[in-house]
Amino acid sequence: MSANSIIKANNKSLAIKLVVVVAAGLAFGFALAPLYDVVCKAIGINGKADITATDISKGITVDKSRVVTILFTGQTMPGLDWSFDSNQSSMQVHPGEITLTSYTARNDGDKPIVGTAVPSVVPEVAALHFKKIECFCFSNQTLQPGEVKDMPIRYYISPDLPKSINTVTLSYAFYKVDDKDAENN
Amino acid sequence: MSTTTATHHDDHEDHGHPTGVMRWVASTNHKDIGTMYLWFSLFMFFFAGALALGIRAELFQPGLQFIEPENFNKLTTLHGLIMIFGAIMPAFVGFANWMIPLMIGTSDLAFPRLNNMSFWLMIPAAILLMASIFVPGGAVAGGWTMYPPLSVQNPSMGVDMTILALHILGISSIVGSINIITTILNMRAPGMSLMKMPLFVWTWLITAFLLIASMPVLAGALTMLLTDRHFGTTFFDAAGGGDPVLFQHVFWFFGHPEVYIMILPAFGLISTIIPTFARKPLFGYASMVYATSAIALLSFVVWAHHMFTTGMPVAGQLFFMYSTMLISVPTGVKVFNWIATMWKGSLTFETPMLFSVAVVLLFTIGGFSGLVLAIVPVDIQLQDTYYVVAHFHYVLFSGAAMAIMGAVYYWIPKWTGFMYDESLGKTHFWLTTIAFNITFFPMHFTGLAGMPRRIPDYALQFAEFNMISSIGAFALGVSQLLFLYIVVKTIRGGKLAGDNPWETVEGLEWTVPSPAPFHTFETPPTVK
Known part of the structure; x- marks a missing residue:
């Protein structure tokens, strides 16, 4: 070569x-x-909260010595002609205490619409400790024109929540589900 | 392919090279391709510069004067994309083409035909980028970083054209980098060990590795963006379980190495120029090599300092803050070495040296403002303000672009055989340096005072500094026409340069005649 x-x-x-x-x-x-x-x-660093139910069969201990303030917000994203907000803007809870609250959604359009709610938690590290037992965000929601729907969530704050956190904000963004996505689901 | 080019590929016998258009279209000659890269870069530099003047015209006074807000966003976005991918990167590839074979004593790059392909891929990409302005919906307008959700929601075809253009440019860069690495590692002249290579070759070797490691990651991010736009995937769409912040991570995993891709070859250029005009060998050659490698490695672990305001855990903020600050150590070694090279040298200040000294000073200012921005609590205040604009123009214009200009003056005698007009060159230098500082120095102040970037209108208290910046910008733009004039004038004739106009003792490129013949080092020289 x-x-x-x-x-x-x-x-x-x-x-x-x-x-x-x-x-x-x-x-x-x-x-x-x-x-x-x-x-x-x-x-649990990006504030993405669980959208699957937490298993509580093992039982939870309630930490009566602490009080945590929970703030609720909600918004609809562009393309979804709904009104949507929390029924209570804030709550005081003990970690481990199972609590019920709800949001209300109304379809302002003239067609049935399917929406999906994406939760997010601030501060981000609290996301792992925000446990939902029951939530409208676990599945798609369908509203008929003009229909008003009460959307409950049952949750608790895990007693493992770092001591430095006194306030946790739960926010929902409601998105329109595309028709073809809805068929697949 | 014409018969003339076919014979050209046949052998290395002494023969006439192809002429006319085919000389350029089918060129496999590293010097011709290098020349095309440099002209392409200069053209894109003027195009993107004109976009910047549109921005500065609108910002001359508060209120909306000339440009609709959405068009203003297109100007800032395209200015960034074209300067980065169309002006600075191709200019460095042009230097790599022209100088690396001459510096390591080989006849051409390892894969001359791929080299041709790398260049000609840039043309359709540039056309796509520029034509995207004229399609319905217009060019991409969400900033050069193309963050979702804006880049997913914008229905304009212009966004898709930009994504395609960046894919093509990425392929071009990757092929070019493989070519350059192979050339440097396999084709050095006998006796040219790695640690004897000129520093420009070293910086390009490391840059090429950065390119082949980071460009594919950008390709991944862009592909996910494209499928999110058109094929119903939801990588970045929260409605479908995606996360827009993911794009920022993937983008900046490419994006931070990219900023070193744009500065390391500039370090190599001024490390070549300063010893010549200090008449001393480069101080701390080995430490320069290690510092460059250290910067390259660190560049892969600092990306999230672009994202301090996305809501990162404190541990993450601390990690990225400290790793970013760590980069100032190898960078400081380099600045120290350049100053030590000049120390007690027999200094003269011809135009290339003036540009190099200005780069050392002004790049260091940009480096310091980068350190300021690395501090998390400060960055949270200054994120997306004009302070950031000032910072990256000090590193990219007075770092990369001015190093390129200095290097053009340094080697243009070798390329053309003629000396440039020294007094015109010095005039160009002073106009550029002064106008640059008038343009960008006040941006530190407007940024600290809280003026956000990427907006067409601003509060009244920023009016004076913005007017100063705009006046500087127009002076800077006009000064570059002088650069074009000097380059054209030198090509057309002038004082004969001779083989070694700078009387430097280092550099194989000065052992070949000026202008460098079409074929050089067909028999490799022996390096002692």
């Missing part, structure tokens, strides 16, 4: 190795999406 063709062969094999680096970078870019969800869920 001439010197020239040796160089060419070396160049080719190095280039192939570098293409592997590029492929790994691309895979990593996409892997960040599930990775992000897993990490955030595990350490």
Whole structure:
């Protein structure tokens, strides 16, 4: 083999190795999406609250020594012609105490609409400690034109809530569910 | 492909090279492709500069004068995207093409045809970006970072054109980087060990690795954005369980290495120029190599300092604050070395040296404002204010762009065979430096006073500083026409440069004739 063709062969094999680096970078870019969800869920750092029911069969101890203020807010996102707000703007609860509150939604449009509520908790670290037993956010909600619906949530604040947190805000953003999504669900 | 180019590929015998349009379209010559990259970059620099003047015209006075708010947002967005991907990055690739083979003593890049492809991919991408202004709905307007939900909700075809353009530019950069790494690692002249390479080659080697590691991540983010827009996925849409903050993480995982991609080659350029005009070897060569590598590695663990206001846990804020501050250590090593190179040197201040010294000073100012912004409680105040605009223009204009200009003056005698007009060059330098500071220094103050970026109108108390900035910006823009004039004048003729106009003892590029012949180092030189 001439010197020239040796160089060419070396160049080719190095280039192939570098293409592997590029492929790994691309895979990593996409892997960040599930990775992000897993990490955030595990350490509860992005304020994403659970949308599945908490199992309370083991029982919870109520911490009567602490009082936590819970603030409720709600909003509808563009494209959803609903009125939506909490019925109580705030509550005082003891950690571990199971409490019921509710939101009210009204369909202001002239067609039946399916919506889905996405909860979020501030401060973010409190998200892991906001436990819902029952919530309208667990499933899609359908409202007929003009229909008014009371939407309850039953929840408790885990006694593990860090001592430094005295106030927790629960916010719901209601989104319109696309018709084709609704069929799939 | 024409027969002339076919013969061109045949061998390295002495033969005439193809002429006319095909010389450029089918070129596999690193010098011709380098020249095309540099002209492309200059054109895009003027285009994006004109957009910036639109911004400054609107901001000359409070109130809405010339530009509708949504068009103003398009101006800021396209100005950023085009300056980054169309002006600064291609300019560095142009230098890499022209100078790396000459500096390491090889005849061309490892894959000349891929090199041609890398360049010609940029043209459709640039056309897509520029044409997106004219489609219904107009260009992308949510900032160069293209954060969702705006970038998902904006129905304009212009957003899709921008995403496609960035995909193409990414492919071009990745192919170019593979080419450059392979050239540097496999094709150095005998005796040119890694630690004997000129620092510009080192910085490009590291930059190319940053590019192949980070560009694919951007491609991932853009693809997810595209499928969110058109195929019903919800990576970034909270309604479907996604999270817009995820985009910011993926984007900045690319975006922070990207800012070093835009500055490391500039470090390499001024590390080449300063020793020449100090008539001393570069101080601390090995520490420069290690500092550059350290900056590159750290650039992958600081991304979330762009996101301090997204509501991060304190532990995360502290980690990203300290890792960001840590970068100032290797950067400080570099600044120290440049000053130590000048210390007790036989300094002369021709235009390339003036630009390099200005880069050391002004980039350091940009570095310091970066340190200020790294402090979480301060950043929360200054996020998205003009202080940030001042910071990144001090690192990108007076860091990257002015290093590029200095390097053009430094090597244009080698490229053209003629000396540029020194007094015109110095005039260009002083106009640029003074106008730059008039434009951007007041932005520190408007930012500290709370003026947000990306708005077409502002409160009355910011009026004076904005007027000063706008006057500076127009002076800066007009000064660059002088640069174009000097470059064209030098190409057309002038005093003969000779092979080594700077009488430097370092650099293989000065051992070949000026202008550099079409083929050089077909027999590799031996480096002692």
